[in-house]
Amino acid sequence: MTLRKSLMIAALGAAVTVPMAFALAGDGMAQPRQGSADGDRGPAAMFAAFDLNGDGQVTREEVDQFRADRFAELDGDGDGFVTEAEFLANAEARVAERAGERFGDLDTDGDGTVSAAEFDDAPRGDMFARMDQNGDGVITEDELPQRRGGPRR
Numbered sequence: 001m002t003l004r005k006s007l008m009i010a011a012l013g014a015a016v017t018v019p020m021a022f023a024l025a026g027d028g029m030a031q032p033r034q035g036s037a038d039g040d041r042g043p044a045a046m047f048a049a050f051d052l053n054g055d056g057q058v059t060r061e062e063v064d065q066f067r068a069d070r071f072a073e074l075d076g077d078g079d080g081f082v083t084e085a086e087f088l089a090n091a092e093a094r095v096a097e098r099a100g101e102r103f104g105d106l107d108t109d110g111d112g113t114v115s116a117a118e119f120d121d122a123p124r125g126d127m128f129a130r131m132d133q134n135g136d137g138v139i140t141e142d143e144l145p146q147r148r149g150g151p152r153r
Contacts, residue, residue: 108121
């Protein structure tokens with residue numbers, strides 16, 4: 001693949017992903033809630049959330065509709081304004097929903113409790129291995145993910 005073709009593909013990806021991520025998520029009200037079945041909330045899940053008709057394309061109309069739907073969801077009393085209380089109530093409900101889903105994933109026998117064995121058997125995605133970038137069995141500060149604004153300190 002030529003350098004020019006690689007740059008064009010990267011630019012196309014950025015043209016879709018970056019504006020969507022910043023323009024839509026930047027206001028705190030238009031972030032897609034759904035992720036994939038494995039919990040992914042990355043660009044592909046974001047794209048799927050905005051692709052309201054499922055045709056593999058995101059139009060300006062779909063973005064506008066997504067934002068309008070999200071605002072309506074936040075505006076609990078339907079008065080056309082989102083209060084801090086409404087915003088916080090919505091956030092709490094979303095956290096509780098995700099926690100309930102996670103609990104259900106952990107409670108593999110469906111008895112309403114999570115045993116130590118169920119907890120230990122839960123898939124972890126091996127976060128330690130991902131963070132231990134040099135594979136030495138120890139995570140150092142240098143191996144911690146960097147914040148967007150610069151190094152973590």
